Amino acid sequence: MTEMNSVMNTVNGSYDGSAWIGLYDDVNSWRWSLGNTELAFNSWKTECQYKFCVCLNYLNWSEAQRYCREHHTDLVSIRNETENERIDLYSNLINVWIGLYRTRSWSDQSNSTFSNWRSGEPNNAGDSEYCTAVSFSDAGEWTDENCDYQLPFICYNVSPLASSRQYHFISVNKSWSEAQTYCRQNYTDLATIDNMTEMNSVMNTVNGSYNGSAWIGLYDDVNSWRWSLDDDDFYQEGEREFRNWFHEPNNYVGDELCVLLDYNGNWADFSCDSSQSFLCYDGRANTSQNYVLVLEGKTWHEAQRHCREFYTDLAIVRNETEHQQILDVTLFSGYNMYIWIGLYRNRLWSDQSSSTFTYWLPETSYVYPQPDNGLYVTGLHGSQHCTTVSLQSFGQWTDESCFERLPFFCYGGESICLYNDIKNIR
Template sequence: MEKVLLIIIALSGLSAASSHAERQYHFVSEAKSMSEAQRYCREKHTDLATVDSMEVVKLLNDMAGQHNQSAWIGLHDDRDTWRWSMSDPSFYGPGETEFRPWGTGGLNNGHNDQCTYLDSYGTGAWLDYDCNGHLRAICFDVTGPNAAFVPIYSILTWTEAQSYCREHHTDLASVRNKAENRQIFELVSEGFYWIGLYRDAWKWSDGSNSSFKYWAEKKPNLSALKVCVTADFDNFGKWDYLDCGVERPFICYGPVVPVSMQVIKVRVQKPNGVDLNDPAFLAAMLVEAKKNLRAQGLDDNVQLAWRKQPDGQVFHKEEEEKRDEL
């Protein structure tokens, strides 16, 4: 009769933990679309991976190892989330934060068109535009529910206009309804004027507000309407983008799960002519052991391993008297 110790280790496949973020990342090699990957991560773990530091970039590169391909992370381009620079909810009545008199042609919808201006040459319609463009601006001073609009004729970027308005007035103008839009149109001279409506198009799946970016060279440079982001492990994990419907492996994250280990004793009646310490025999026994344990409800993330004795052997012949004592 031979005896051996079988170690049961509770681990999770191809995974690694980030020390500073207290998150465990999981590389899933099965290719899925972005929405399918997101659904899987939310069901099995927490969400698609948020990559918020170079520590996490290095960890994912190390974890991906031989997987020299791109994999979805949780970043995507959300072009429908518009908000006002003046964020106090008490200033807006029902539906007033959604007032949008866009121009006849609608939105340009380019990724870099993330700020809004009012066109006073025509009817006071709004258009989206690159925030780095240089235009005039409209500030406002808020007193209770009322607002007094103030045109600024200096040529500024949207961010410069926001800073100026916050320093000298209340904020860049929020325009809550047709009456206020008409009021501004009649107040200003002809031109293009920044107002306070903007969007931050890049969003993390879990709602994180990390500003960390790790784009590949000359990225992003977008034209597609709906894009999602991959980490390209052929290029040091740098970020690229694809149509969200393309199927790729993906990376999830969840809370760090402590590793637990259980050791059990196994006795085996040695078959004639079989070396119990032969690596092929040991591997085959582990496969059968895991099948049996899975049939009893064992989680697929559990791993099995043999414990070797000090002499490097797994099995030793059990002396009769010691066996009788056990």
Template sequence: METSLYLTLLISGFYTPSSCLHQYHFITNYMNWTEAQSYCRAHYTDLATVDDMEDQNRLITSVSFDDWFWIGLKKGDSMKWHWSLADRRFYREGETEFRNWDTGTPQNGNCAFMSTSGLWNNTSCDDQHHFLCYDGKQDTNLTYVLIQENKTWIDAQSYCRQYHTDLVRVRNQTENTEINKKITLRGLPVWIGLFLDSWRWSDQSDSSFRNWWPGWFIPDQKFSCTRVSSYRFSSFYTKWINTPCENYEPFICYEALQLKRQVVRVKMTQRDQHLNLREPAVQDAIVQEIRNKLKEQGLPADTKVTWKKQPDGKVFHKEEEGSPKKEEEEKKMKRMMTKREL
């Protein structure tokens, strides 16, 4: 895959910078969860929502002393399946809904594993299995990392977040087949990052990010509100527990910052004619290279890059030589490049 041959064209013609979605504000007043929610909605946007580990780290650095404090996660009435890897940059439309359940599943159990057949089953999160991590770090060529240690689902999640990115997510059948190849020879099922819960964010966000303390959380516990620890020298530092909503705690609000976006049409020359640009894995690899180049060029670390699909659902369209449409696109590209130079 000769990505480097057309990266220059992509970098010069396509990027989507954005500011951080959440700016966190630590409130030292002690209130119950409902009072804290009302305060945040009156003065900011809402009680804190956390989308990913980057958000989690920013949230913790907003706290000035060691304590427990409320965030905006509260237990709801209906159950829903989520992916542990909550970052929306990893998913196209509909990909968070991909499932490959075995016949008769899901039944009992809030955590999912993949069998050696590639089909999914669910079981108690306290069961112990080998597990598969997804590694999306820029300093490694690894993608799927098989960990041959028996751990509970929560412990497996913590391990993957510490040493890689997160428990593996499966967005489509192609990825399911690729992941299945990693475990077939071992002959044992593995945890994947799919879990079932009823927890909802105060601002009605669809974020599936959770960071429960492994030694505490029980999904069916009656305690319905969530607080996070800032005790720096404890085993539950940055971890969440669910406690009675009537408790009085300090809390974190968030303020939604306006996104700055730029959508640019790209002209790209394909050097490798055997490369299928419609493959999600190929498109993801290109985007990852773009992110790396943007970082090298000094753009903010939280710059996000995504492909924008056309009305027909495709990302790329082939243009014929000498077509009026092609000539018009070239004029548009020149105008956009001139504006950037100014």
């Protein structure tokens, strides 16, 4: 109270409203009274049916997304009418968050184009409604809402207890593309791997009979660049393809999947995990400046989140005019280093799934870190674009030349025991 009185005295009667102090509510900081015990268990009111879990705690959209990613898989994506009907199981609620948000992308980056908007929605009332809710008072139709509203929400859950894929080890040496053709003709595709449970399943198909390297479906499409702002309304014909590379991209160390702009306006690919300043694009109505320079070091994905929260997205560059506008902003600020823009790419799976799971071989005293795009291999630098499982390295992954001839893993068929069946058996 002595300090509280000191706080009051600093105002000296000159102000009688509210003022911030440093206390804030970290909603994920729960801990037990016994201070040396980690919070390994909590009992939030969550109900799961099929692969969907509804959480009855009221959170804003970003908090709900974070909760789903920590405790399940992500906020729910709805890909078709069947899944939308399953959501109706929770029709006793009024509104709940789902994974669709500004730029009409799904939280888990899936490419579903299904929608179920209520008539007149989305309407972006007040120029602030960027997240999506299911309105059960309107037969499950969708509305756009202010992302800061506190609502229940629905997660989806890819259970780690069971894999939906059956893997097959093919002990025949083929190039990556030949292996892809074989898998598509005889099974479903080259192996896609979503989690460590599936990674262990891949390993078990070999059963100790082979300890070399074998192809899986992940490959590095060096031409798959796209903009973070993935909204067709922002682009005219040809504008998505504008580039200003300077002796780039070269994917020099094998993991350069994001793009920096230098003080001369040249573009270069770089590791997304590097901490850099960044440029946001502000496409909201009545804005006085379309490009905003943020002189704060963040990774590319952190920068993307910042720009989406406070503006529209990381900077898009659709033509030479906009490129010059960006240079005017950066030169006027006197900034002469590198900044993130919104261009990026991903490694792709042969079956075009959106899995982001990786299991790269880390650096040790004996080996270089993977992927490296052949950086340390004489004659192969810049030519290792396909991925193998290294059985001699506990299944960890390496990038190799796609023309090398190796055995490979296919997947095909559905497993008999689904997650709910396992729960019931137990």
